[in-house]
Amino acid sequence: xxxxxxxxxxxxxxxxxxxxxxxxxxxxxxxxxxxxxxxxxxxxxxxxxxxxxxxxxxxxxxxxxxxxxxxxxxxxxxxxxxxxxxxxxxxxxxxxxxxxxxxxxxxxxxxxxxxxxxxxxxxxxxxxxxxxxxxxxxxxxxxxxxxxxxxxxxxxxxxxxxxxxxxxxxxxxxxxxxxxxxxxxxxxxxxxxxxxxxxxxxxxxxxxxxxxxxxxxxxxxxxxxxxxxxxxxxxxxxxxxxxxxxxxxxxxxxxxxxxxxxxxxxxxxxxxxxxxxxxxxxxxxxxxxxxxxxxxxxxxxxxxxxxxxxxxxxxxxxxxxxxxxxxxxxxxxxxxxxxxxxxxxxxxxxxxxxxxxxxxxxxxxxxxxxxxxxxxxxxxxxxxxxxxxxxxxxxxxxxxxxxxxxxxxxxxxxxxxxxxxxxxxxxxxxxxxxxxxxxxxxxxxxxxxxxxxxxxxxxxxxxxxxxxxxxxxxxxxxxxxxxxxxxxxxxxxxxxxxxxxxxxxxxxxxxxxxxxxxxxxxxxxxxxxxxxxxxxxxxxxxxxxxxxxxxxxxxxxxxxxxxxxxxxxxxxxxxxxxxxxxxxxxxxxxxxxxxxxxxxxxxxxxxxxxxxxxxxxxxxxxxxxxxxxxxxxxxxxxxxxxxxxxxxxxxxxxxxxxxxx
Amino acid sequence: xxxxxxxxxxxxxxxxxxxxxxxxxxxxxxxxxxxxxxxxxxxxxxxxxxxxxxxxxxxxxxxxxxxxxxxxxxxxxxxxxxxxxxxxxxxxxxxxxxxxxxxxxxxxxxxxxxxxxxxxxxxxxxxxxxxxxxxxxxxxxxxxxxxxxxxxxxxxxxxxxxxxxxxxxxxxxxxxxx
Amino acid sequence: xxxxxxxxxxxxxxxxxxxxxxxxxxxxxxxxxxxxxxxxxxxxxxxxxxxxxxxxxxxxxxxxxxxxxxxxxxxxxxxxxxxxxxxxxxxxxxxxxxxxxxxxxxxxxxxxxxxxxxxxxxxxxxxxxxxxxxxxxxxx
Numbered sequence: 001x002x003x004x005x006x007x008x009x010x011x012x013x014x015x016x017x018x019x020x021x022x023x024x025x026x027x028x029x030x031x032x033x034x035x036x037x038x039x040x041x042x043x044x045x046x047x048x049x050x051x052x053x054x055x056x057x058x059x060x061x062x063x064x065x066x067x068x069x070x071x072x073x074x075x076x077x078x079x080x081x082x083x084x085x086x087x088x089x090x091x092x093x094x095x096x097x098x099x100x101x102x103x104x105x106x107x108x109x110x111x112x113x114x115x116x117x118x119x120x121x122x123x124x125x126x127x128x129x130x131x132x133x134x135x136x137x138x139x140x141x142x143x144x145x146x147x148x149x150x151x152x153x154x155x156x157x158x159x160x161x162x163x164x165x166x167x168x169x170x171x172x173x174x175x176x177x178x179x180x181x182x183x184x185x186x187x188x189x190x191x192x193x194x195x196x197x198x199x200x201x202x203x204x205x206x207x208x209x210x211x212x213x214x215x216x217x218x219x220x221x222x223x224x225x226x227x228x229x230x231x232x233x234x235x236x237x238x239x240x241x242x243x244x245x246x247x248x249x250x251x252x253x254x255x256x257x258x259x260x261x262x263x264x265x266x267x268x269x270x271x272x273x274x275x276x277x278x279x280x281x282x283x284x285x286x287x288x289x290x291x292x293x294x295x296x297x298x299x300x301x302x303x304x305x306x307x308x309x310x311x312x313x314x315x316x317x318x319x320x321x322x323x324x325x326x327x328x329x330x331x332x333x334x335x336x337x338x339x340x341x342x343x344x345x346x347x348x349x350x351x352x353x354x355x356x357x358x359x360x361x362x363x364x365x366x367x368x369x370x371x372x373x374x375x376x377x378x379x380x381x382x383x384x385x386x387x388x389x390x391x392x393x394x395x396x397x398x399x400x401x402x403x404x405x406x407x408x409x410x411x412x413x414x415x416x417x418x419x420x421x422x423x424x425x426x427x428x429x430x431x432x433x434x435x436x437x438x439x440x441x442x443x444x445x446x447x448x449x450x451x452x453x454x455x456x457x458x459x460x461x462x463x464x465x466x467x468x469x470x471x472x473x474x475x476x477x478x479x480x481x482x483x484x485x486x487x488x489x490x491x492x493x494x495x496x497x498x499x500x501x502x503x504x505x506x507x508x509x510x511x512x513x514x515x516x517x518x519x520x521x522x523x524x525x526x527x528x529x530x531x532x533x534x535x536x537x538x539x540x541x542x543x544x545x546x547x548x549x550x551x552x553x554x555x556x557x558x559x560x561x562x563x564x565x566x567x568x569x570x571x572x573x574x575x576x577x578x579x580x581x582x583x584x585x586x587x588x589x590x591x592x593x594x595x596x597x598x599x600x601x602x603x604x605x606x607x608x609x610x611x612x613x614x615x616x617x618x619x620x621x622x623x624x625x626x627x628x629x630x631x632x633x634x635x636x637x638x639x640x641x642x643x644x645x646x647x648x649x650x651x652x653x654x655x656x657x658x659x660x661x
Numbered sequence: 662x663x664x665x666x667x668x669x670x671x672x673x674x675x676x677x678x679x680x681x682x683x684x685x686x687x688x689x690x691x692x693x694x695x696x697x698x699x700x701x702x703x704x705x706x707x708x709x710x711x712x713x714x715x716x717x718x719x720x721x722x723x724x725x726x727x728x729x730x731x732x733x734x735x736x737x738x739x740x741x742x743x744x745x746x747x748x749x750x751x752x753x754x755x756x757x758x759x760x761x762x763x764x765x766x767x768x769x770x771x772x773x774x775x776x777x778x779x780x781x782x783x784x785x786x787x788x789x790x791x792x793x794x795x796x797x798x799x800x801x802x803x804x805x806x807x808x809x810x811x812x813x814x815x816x817x818x819x820x821x822x823x824x825x826x827x828x829x830x831x832x833x834x835x836x837x838x839x
Numbered sequence: 840x841x842x843x844x845x846x847x848x849x850x851x852x853x854x855x856x857x858x859x860x861x862x863x864x865x866x867x868x869x870x871x872x873x874x875x876x877x878x879x880x881x882x883x884x885x886x887x888x889x890x891x892x893x894x895x896x897x898x899x900x901x902x903x904x905x906x907x908x909x910x911x912x913x914x915x916x917x918x919x920x921x922x923x924x925x926x927x928x929x930x931x932x933x934x935x936x937x938x939x940x941x942x943x944x945x946x947x948x949x950x951x952x953x954x955x956x957x958x959x960x961x962x963x964x965x966x967x968x969x970x971x972x973x974x975x976x977x978x979x
Binding site: 693694695696702762788789790792793794795796798799 | 905
């Protein structure tokens with residue numbers, strides 16, 4: 001019964017969305033206030049209905065209602081409750097329902113919190129959002145309905161893929177969707193602005209918090225996915241340039257570019273058509289990602305079961321939505337002239353360069369991801385594009401970007417002057433060279449590239465902090481004054497400092513863990529010891545036992561280092577009952593300088609010992625910490641009161657030394 | 662000129678859409694053989710247990726043969742098995758088998774004894790040497806070799822009555838004329 | 840076709856661990872290093888998106904062994920790679936080869952960057968012209 005209610009609620013939501021979309025567009029076109037008044041309530045009703053629908057599906061999973069086909073295919077009574085719930089979105093149909101939910105959530109948020117928006121803009125945004133929702137809801141109901149019944153209902157379900165039975169992965173899709181589905185709102189803003197024919201600084205200011213929110217969630221979602229891969233896949237890798245990973249990374253790059261471009265548009269009334277373009281592209285990349293994962297045109301570890309009919313529908317959705325937006329862009333774009341002028345060497349110039357590098361990188365990744373498809377369709381054979389290509393293309397583009405990221409915050413708007421900042425930059429450069437040189441000398445003289453990567457990270461970190469120090473006039477005024485200035489910095493500037501510093505820390509982690517990983521693979525018998533990067537691992541014992549839905553082999557290592565450090569690591573290898581799949585659960589112990597990482601493998605029949613894989617992964621915790629700091633930065637920036645204040649108060653005097661953002 | 666630039670994204674999207682729709686019908690995972698129209702690669706496999714002769718490249722000449730990659734673990738091979746037996750009984754074309762990746766020396770022979778042996782010659786391939794030589798990525802796969810030892814066609818998946826009549830038999834007849 | 844997927848699915852058990860087994864490791868560390876490097880560049884054709892170094896699939900394992908055997912026999916890195924490519928095609932290379940069909944792939948990013956750079960140059964030029972016009976108006 002509840003399932004039927006959920007199904008019906010979804011159908012209703014589709015109708016509400018369709019009405020909301022069409023009436024909003026008609027209403028704003030005709031300036032009909034009564035039609036326009038429907039938009040916000042409709043958005044809230046739509047949200048309520050989709051939430052109801054989602055709750056019904058969750059109920060079916062929680063109660064293990066195997067008369068629902070989706071539950072029967074993806075759940076099992078033996079699964080722990082957390083994974084019964086995460087099973088709701090761990091499959092194609094359920095995850096599309098989540099997609100629709102997040103879409104409705106952002107629409108509802110605009111309806112509820114967007115009271116400072118220009119009314120016609122607000123209604124148009126809700127209208128566009130509703131039109132997208134209509135498409136997605138239709139897709140769910142027509143091709144991916146999670147509420148289909150199964151008769152007769154089986155006694156038990158097929159169980160979820162054991163790889164997905166994991167806390168990290170349980171939260172990965174929701175966060176990811178809050179990210180790239182959130183880009184639908186910035187898209188709606190862009191299309192609404194194009195229809196209105198008006199992109200002004202107010203628009204750019206209103207777009208920013210939504211972009212920040214989506215970006216923050218997307219960053220968290222991507223990092224969570226990487227973290228999961230790191231501890232689950234059993235050897236410490238965290239990024240594989242898999243097409244589906246790329247599908248979430250490209251929107252992230254575009255969203256980062258959008259964030260920065262919107263700042264320029266807001267402050268200087270320029271780069272308007274570029275910002276609009278970015279907003280469209282970011283969501284286009286999100287839709288493209290959805291298409292790639294579910295249509296089967298690209299091979300990937302992540303892909304859901306591929307189904308061409310679904311692919312056709314999503315492709316149509318993509319073409320209509322993005323094609324419509326691009327058509328509007330072609331029509332209105334030329335009239336979006338800005339008034340702000342700036343020199344190439346200026347804050348705007350730095351941000352523009354940042355955009356340029358980010359988007360060239362995104363385009364290159366897109367090229368590499370889609371190339372196998374192009375070649376195949378053109379019957380030129382089969383080519384595969386893997387990590388080596390992406391690394392050789394992406395990394396060189398990031399080098400100038402990181403360099404510029406250190407410099408740009410020092411530049412003034414409109415006409416920057418490098419020489420005024422050169423003193424501070426010289427200090428940063430010196431520290432960078434010393435730091436990079438030291439890491440090269442001390443750690444690994446064979447790997448100059450790695451030392452260079454560390455140097456870049458140091459550069460970004462130091463330059464960011466020195467810039468902050470400059471703003472609070474550290475060492476130039478009494479320390480307590482500096483502290484006062486620090487606390488008075490606008491939150492948005494804290495966001496910048498934290499995000500850039502966090503990125504620097506993450507880059508250090510990425511460089512070190514890729515370049516200086518220590519790996520020891522061998523067969524160990526009980527009592528054997530192996531040295532890994534100064535730590536001594538001794539295999540004490542291996543036991544077998546039964547878990548809730550698996551059989552496990554658990555190894556016990558005691559790890560020591562000199563006299564002071566001592567630890568027990570217990571990695572496992574599991575075989576799951578329903579699908580016969582096996583997973584490795586590595587034992588990981590983070591330290592400040594890296595992770596101790598142990599994996600126990602199969603028994604070696606000849607010697608009676610066990611295959612063990614022992615790793616030291618340098619600076620990996622820095623990757624996670626740095627990324628969290630970035631997300632924190634987004635959050636703090638979001639909490640800036642200026643985002644919630646209404647129309648710009650024209651009488652506000654901008655204080656001298658206004659902080660750069 | 663400037664105005665036209667604003668149309669570029671739309672045009673690019675259109676081109677992409679064309680590629681995507683073309684791509685929807687295709688399967689990115691199938692690996693067409695690069696050995697088509699090439700000589701059979703060098704390989705030599707020992708006999709399976711209970712047999713005295715294996716297979717090597719030298720055996721693949723003078724007549725049209727099929728080389729079939731199979732294993733007792735391979736469920737789809739079970740599907741095509743009766744058809745291969747039929748081919749042998751009717752003397753249509755000799756089928757040479759490569760017994761791929763069995764877990765022990767008895768598994769293959771036992772399976773053949775139980776379900777029938779459609780192969781004229783069989784090679785034991787526990788370490789995939791033969792399979793790799795043929796660029797095999799799954800089982801069953803069947804290669805059509807003409808009397809000059811040139812591979813003319815690779816069929817992936819089980820051979821059934823339908824695909825035999827529709828596609829494979831005509832290929833076989835064409836090969837006989839070479 | 841569906842059956843083929845079933846078969847391929849059997850090989851999709853990997854993802855269990857970075858897959859080199861102690862028994863495969865060569866005694867000569869130089870050769871082993873070469874073997875690892877080569878393996879990292881070869882795609883596991885029965886997996887979705889892994890190298891034979893990462894995959895636990897049986898075919899991946901056999902290919903790893905084959906690579907090592909050929910290195911021990913004295914083949915160069917290129918010869919080993921060429922052998923595998925001659926069997927499976929360019930698809931097996933994770934780093935796509937530079938040839939006519941992949942020129943767009945390898946030079947694409949550079950071309951995109953150049954086009955973008957040109958766009959930037961044109962943008963700043965337009966800005967300058969606009970600024971000059973304004974100055975002229977102001978001056979008049």
